[in-house]
Amino acid sequence: MKHSSIIFTLFIFLICSNSFGQDFIKKHKSKKVSLASITDSIKIGYETDSAIVYFGKNEIEKTIKSVLGSGKLEPRWDYRTIDNLKNNLKFLKTIQNDMVVNHWQNQTDSIDIDLYDFAGFIDQWIFKDYLFDNKAEVWNKRDDKFERIVFYNFIEDRLGGEQCYYTFEDKTIFHRQIIALGE
Numbered sequence: 330m331k332h333s334s335i336i337f338t339l340f341i342f343l344i345c346s347n348s349f350g351q352d353f354i355k356k357h358k359s360k361k362v363s364l365a366s367i368t369d370s371i372k373i374g375y376e377t378d379s380a381i382v383y384f385g386k387n388e389i390e391k392t393i394k395s396v397l398g399s400g401k402l403e404p405r406w407d408y409r410t411i412d413n414l415k416n417n418l419k420f421l422k423t424i425q426n427d428m429v430v431n432h433w434q435n436q437t438d439s440i441d442i443d444l445y446d447f448a449g450f451i452d453q454w455i456f457k458d459y460l461f462d463n464k465a466e467v468w469n470k471r472d473d474k475f476e477r478i479v480f481y482n483f484i485e486d487r488l489g490g491e492q493c494y495y496t497f498e499d500k501t502i503f504h505r506q507i508i509a510l511g512e
Contacts, residue, residue: 367388381470384455393414487511
């Protein structure tokens with residue numbers, strides 16, 4: 330009886346150790362992203378621990394208007410998304426000068442709800458697409474320079490979770506995003 334419980338415990342341990350080793354990652358893709366300067370007169374910065382990523386205010390406004398006018402959002406089901414987009418558009422229209430918002434995890438104790446919502450909007454709607462479409466600039470805070478090349482890394486695990494992270498050429502991570510949670 331004692332031997333069977335030890336064998337069972339070892340069997341479970343073996344299964345768990347194999348599940349969460351290197352084989353836990355199902356897919357890992359890396360993509361090199363070349364960056365260009367943005368020409369928008371007003372820049373919106375999104376600050377993380379290692380970088381400030383700049384986007385053009387006018388480009389962001391065009392994106393919001395395009396999504397709202399596309400007819401793809403159903404008012405009965407997507408009313409929260411529509412309201413959030415309208416609020417972010419209204420907030421954008423009040424911006425007259427360059428500004429920087431902090432990554433939502435770096436917000437201080439006294440949170441301005443409009444800035445918090447806007448930072449979440451940039452993280453979810455703008456960040457990846459604008460990097461891939463050459464509509465962003467990335468300032469490396471440690472090296473005190475604009476980067477010309479960054480890397481996008483996508484990971485899918487065996488439980489269905491998906492995440493991505495962005496790195497400088499020296500492999501320093503400057504931003505992470507959780508795309509989907511697994512089981």
